[in-house]
Amino acid sequence: MLQGSVRYRTKGCVKGLVEIPLGSVICSSFVGGTNMQAIDQSLIIVEDEPLISMMIGDIAEDLGWKVDGSAQTEADAFALLNRSVPDLALLDINLGLTTSLAVAASCRDRGIPVVFITGYSAKEVSPLCGSAPVLAKPFSPEDLDQALRRAMAADALLA
Numbered sequence: 742m743l744q745g746s747v748r749y750r751t752k753g754c755v756k757g758l759v760e761i762p763l764g765s766v767i768c769s770s771f772v773g774g775t776n777m778q779a780i781d782q783s784l785i786i787v788e789d790e791p792l793i794s795m796m797i798g799d800i801a802e803d804l805g806w807k808v809d810g811s812a813q814t815e816a817d818a819f820a821l822l823n824r825s826v827p828d829l830a831l832l833d834i835n836l837g838l839t840t841s842l843a844v845a846a847s848c849r850d851r852g853i854p855v856v857f858i859t860g861y862s863a864k865e866v867s868p869l870c871g872s873a874p875v876l877a878k879p880f881s882p883e884d885l886d887q888a889l890r891r892a893m894a895a896d897a898l899l900a
Contacts, residue, residue, distance in 0.1 A: 782828040782893075786811040787818040787844055788858065789836045793878075797831060797858070800882045804889065818844040827853060829892055834859040845873065854892040 784806050788794035791813065798808045809825040812818040815836055822830075822844070830848045832841035834857050845855045855873045862877055872895065874888040 783807040783809045783825075784829040784831055784889075785809050785818075785821055785825060785827045786831045787813075787815075787821075787836070787841050788831070788833040789813045790833075793833075797885070800885050801831070801889075803882065804886050806889070815839040815841065815844060819847065822847060822851070822853075826851075829853065829889065830855050832857050834861065854895065856888045856892045 782805075784801060786794050786797050786801070786808060788797060788811065794811045794813070798811060801808055806829075809827045810821045812821045813836070818832075818836075818841065830844070830853050832845055832848075832855055834840055834842070841857075845857070848855050857873055857875045858878060858880075859875060860878045874891045874895075876884060876888045880888075
C-alpha cells in the first residue's frame with residue numbers, strides 16, 4: 742500500500758484544505774460542483790501595493806497555487822528569488838521608482854515563467870514584456886487563471 746498523502750485545496754461553495762491518504766479513493770468533485778485542485782505549484786508575487794498583493798495571493802491560493810512569498814520592491818524581489826524556487830512569478834511592472842523588468846530577466850535566466858500584472862494596457866507594455874502574458878488590472882480570478890495557465894504552457898513548450 743502507498744504511504745503519504747496528497748493535499749488539495751477546495752474551490753467554490755466549500756472552502757478548505759483536504760488531506761487524502763494515498764491509496765484512498767479520490768473523487769474529482771463534491772455535491773454542488775465544488776472542484777478540487779492539487780496544490781503542487783508555487784509562485785511569488787512582486788507588487789508594490791500590499792492590499793493588491795494580498796488579494797492576488799488569495800486568488801492564486803483559491804486557484805490551487807502555493808504562494809512562496811511576496812515582495813514590494815525590486816531589491817526585496819531579488820532577495821525572495823535567492824531564498825525561493827517558485828514555479829512562476831507574478832510581477833507588477835511598475836514598482837514605484839523602479840520596474841520589475843530586471844526581476845523578470847532574472848526569472849527567465851532561472852527558467853521561471855513570468856506573468857506581468859499592470860495598471861497599464863497590455864498594448865502599452867507588451868514590447869517590454871516579450872512573450873510573457875500581461876494581465877491588466879483590474880482582473881477577475883478567471884483572467885488570472887488563464888494567464889497562469891498560458892505562462893506554464895509556454896514554459897512547457899520551451900522545456
